[in-house]
Amino acid sequence: MVPVPADPIVARLCRLCQRAVSSLSATGAGLSVVARDNQFSLLAAADPASERLEELQLVLGEGPCIDAAAARRPVLIADLGWDGPTRWPVYAGAGHDAGIRAIFAFPLQVGAAQLGVLDLFRAVPGPLSGPELRRAFDLADEAVTLLLDDQGHDGDERSSGEAMAGSVELFQAQGMVMIQIGGTLAEAMVRIRAHAYAQNRRLIDVARDIIGRDLWFDRD
Amino acid sequence: MSTVSAERLSKIFVEVADTLVDDFDLLDFLQMLTVRTAGLVGASAVGLLLADQRGRLQFMAASDERARILEVFQVQASEGPCFDAFRTGEPVLNADLQAAGQRWPGFARQALSVGFRSVHAFPMRVRREIIGALNVFGSAVGGNFDAADVQIVQALTDVAAIGLLQERAIRRGEVLTEQLQGALNSRIVIEQAKGAIAQAHGLSVDAAFTVLRGYARRTNRKLTEVAQEMLADPDKLAALTER
Numbered sequence: 001m002v003p004v005p006a007d008p009i010v011a012r013l014c015r016l017c018q019r020a021v022s023s024l025s026a027t028g029a030g031l032s033v034v035a036r037d038n039q040f041s042l043l044a045a046a047d048p049a050s051e052r053l054e055e056l057q058l059v060l061g062e063g064p065c066i067d068a069a070a071a072r073r074p075v076l077i078a079d080l081g082w083d084g085p086t087r088w089p090v091y092a093g094a095g096h097d098a099g100i101r102a103i104f105a106f107p108l109q110v111g112a113a114q115l116g117v118l119d120l121f122r123a124v125p126g127p128l129s130g131p132e133l134r135r136a137f138d139l140a141d142e143a144v145t146l147l148l149d150d151q152g153h154d155g156d157e158r159s160s161g162e163a164m165a166g167s168v169e170l171f172q173a174q175g176m177v178m179i180q181i182g183g184t185l186a187e188a189m190v191r192i193r194a195h196a197y198a199q200n201r202r203l204i205d206v207a208r209d210i211i212g213r214d215l216w217f218d219r220d
Numbered sequence: 221m222s223t224v225s226a227e228r229l230s231k232i233f234v235e236v237a238d239t240l241v242d243d244f245d246l247l248d249f250l251q252m253l254t255v256r257t258a259g260l261v262g263a264s265a266v267g268l269l270l271a272d273q274r275g276r277l278q279f280m281a282a283s284d285e286r287a288r289i290l291e292v293f294q295v296q297a298s299e300g301p302c303f304d305a306f307r308t309g310e311p312v313l314n315a316d317l318q319a320a321g322q323r324w325p326g327f328a329r330q331a332l333s334v335g336f337r338s339v340h341a342f343p344m345r346v347r348r349e350i351i352g353a354l355n356v357f358g359s360a361v362g363g364n365f366d367a368a369d370v371q372i373v374q375a376l377t378d379v380a381a382i383g384l385l386q387e388r389a390i391r392r393g394e395v396l397t398e399q400l401q402g403a404l405n406s407r408i409v410i411e412q413a414k415g416a417i418a419q420a421h422g423l424s425v426d427a428a429f430t431v432l433r434g435y436a437r438r439t440n441r442k443l444t445e446v447a448q449e450m451l452a453d454p455d456k457l458a459a460l461t462e463r
Contacts, residue, residue: 073402076394111408112451127394137273168279168292171408172425175415175451185412185451211415211425 009146013044016146020120020139021046024132027100027123030054031108031143032065033116040069043116049098053121056094063091064105065117072114075105078127101125106140108147111171113185115147148189173207180217191217229372232256236379245442246403250281250380254354257376258283261369263356264336267291268380269302270344270352272404273397277306277352279407285426286334287357293330294355300327301341302353309350312341313370314363331357338363340370342377346396351381406444413447420457435460 017029028050033043040058045051057063064075067087077084080101084092095103102122108115118140128136170192177188195217196206209215235256239249254266265287269277279295282288294300301312301324317337320328331339336357344352354377358364365373410432417428436446450457 071398071402072405073398076398078394107405109405111405111412112448113412133397134273167296168411171411172415172418175412175417176419177415178412178451179416179419179454179457211418 010044012146013143014046016139016143017044017046017050017118020118020136021050023135024120024128025122025124026120028053028121030119030121031116032058032119033108033147034069034114040065040116050121053095053098053100054119057091057119060088060091060094062088063095064088064103065119068105068107068117069114072107072109074107075103076128077103077105079125081125095121099123102127104128104136106136108140108144110144110189111174111185113174113189115144115186118143148186148193167204167207169211170203170207173210176210177217180219182219188217228260232260232376233379245444246399247281247406247444248442250403251283251443253376253380254281254283254287257354257356257373260376261356261365261373264359265357267302267355267357268344268352269295269306269355270400270403271306271350273401277302278404280352280403285429286336287355290327290331290334290336290357291355294327297326300324300355301339302355305341305343305353306350309343309345311343311370311374312339314365315339316362318361335359337361340365340373342374344377344381346381351400354380409444409447409451413450416451416454417457417460420454421461431460 013031017031020026020029028046030045030050030053031043032040032054035041042051042055042058045054054065057065064077068075080092080095080103084095084103100121100123102125104120104122106118106120108118118136120136173192174185174188177192178185181188181191192206192210193203195201195215196203199206206215235252236249239252250268254268257263258266265282265284267282267287267290268280269291270280272278277295279288279291282291290300291302294302301315305312315323315338317328317331317339320339336359338358338360340356340358340363342354342356343350344354354373356365356373410429413432414425414428417423417431418425421428421431423431432447432450433443436443439446450460
């Protein structure tokens with residue numbers, strides 16, 4: 001969907017996973033991305049144990065991460081022992097053996113553009129509290145922004161969730177640019193954001209120009 | 221003005237119960253509810269906003285295009301009866317739009333310009349939490365809801381909230397968050413599809429929505445599903461205008 005992220009982005013995503021662990025009383029966190037052929041691959045993790053838990057879902061083809069991507073919504077499992085064994089017979093057992101009691105999977109997406117999934121592993125069962133849930137959504141937004149802005153821009157005030165919180169016009173402009181460039185939605189988002197950065201303009205103003213047919217993008 | 225027959229009301233509750241099966245589509249359900257509510261109380265139009273995980277109201281459903289535009293306007297301007305009902309937890313009843321220029325300067329102007337004269341707003345609750353609000357637009361000056369109308373619309377709003385909870389949620393509170401996030405993302409998918417259709421067919425984004433909705437109805441498919449398919453495979457965009 002988006003170009004394979006450069007190493008500095010991977011390093012930042014690993015740090016993001018580590019922040020997720022420390023700020024959400026989790027034991028681990030991992031992040032997988034969707035490649036062009038719709039296959040998932042592990043991109044970042046908080047530590048080697050998280051890496052194994054994340055990768056196992058991809059190998060088995062089952063787990064909260066897989067379901068979150070398929071349903072395009074979060075999968076929040078406060079107690080893996082409750083319906084885990086019936087939903088994911090193999091993975092739930094492996095997670096349990098690794099000492100995991102709760103898993104929370106957040107799709108990294110903007111509408112129809114799927115970029116990946118952020119997974120959070122906890123040793124203690126129980127739901128995320130309201131503030132924890134908001135924090136997790138913020139981290140997921142931040143990961144989306146990092147994946148879309150893999151162009152060496154430094155994260156400034158723009159990056160705080162603007163990719164997700166965009167207005168109706170921004171989403172409409174994404175669909176238009178996708179057709180203009182003959183590419184994917186994610187590529188359209190990258191082009192719109194790169195243009196806004198280069199021209200030092202707000203995304204919403206760029207989006208309005210696109211909808212008004214005052215600005216259009218060519219195929220590469 | 222309550223002229224609602226018990227028969228019509230019971231029909232709606234049966235339809236709601238029918239919809240709330242295991243894999244129901246939240247957007248389709250809320251859309252159906254806005255259309256039925258509008259028909260039931262003789263309102264011109266009905267719209268519905270839900271709060272996201274950060275407590276920001278987002279557009280979810282509307283019975284027609286005028287209501288959709290007004291709901292989106294409220295979201296963008298952070299002003300209007302839905303915001304008041306959401307903030308206070310109290311309904312806004314029989315508000316005269318011609319006298320509301322101070323209360324909602326932008327919203328009142330917009331609503332009057334598309335022919336509405338009155339507006340009501342009802343808070344939507346799940347347990348103690350207010351999760352959104354439902355707007356009822358009317359063409360009668362100042363509105364003419366009596367106590368029975370208020371009860372009926374508040375009951376339908378509560379039913380919409382129950383739709384969000386459904387049976388599984390009693391076991392797992394997390395399902396509400398999952399449902400809501402899924403529906404919010406579906407709204408984005410639809411906006412993206414409108415843009416793609418507008419570009420491919422040389423239409424305005426509003427005209428693109430009419431085309432998308434018409435196609436979904438003709439083929440008897442869900443709006444989100446069709447939108448998703450068009451964005452995954454833009455070659456399918458050509459099929460939209462084929463009869």
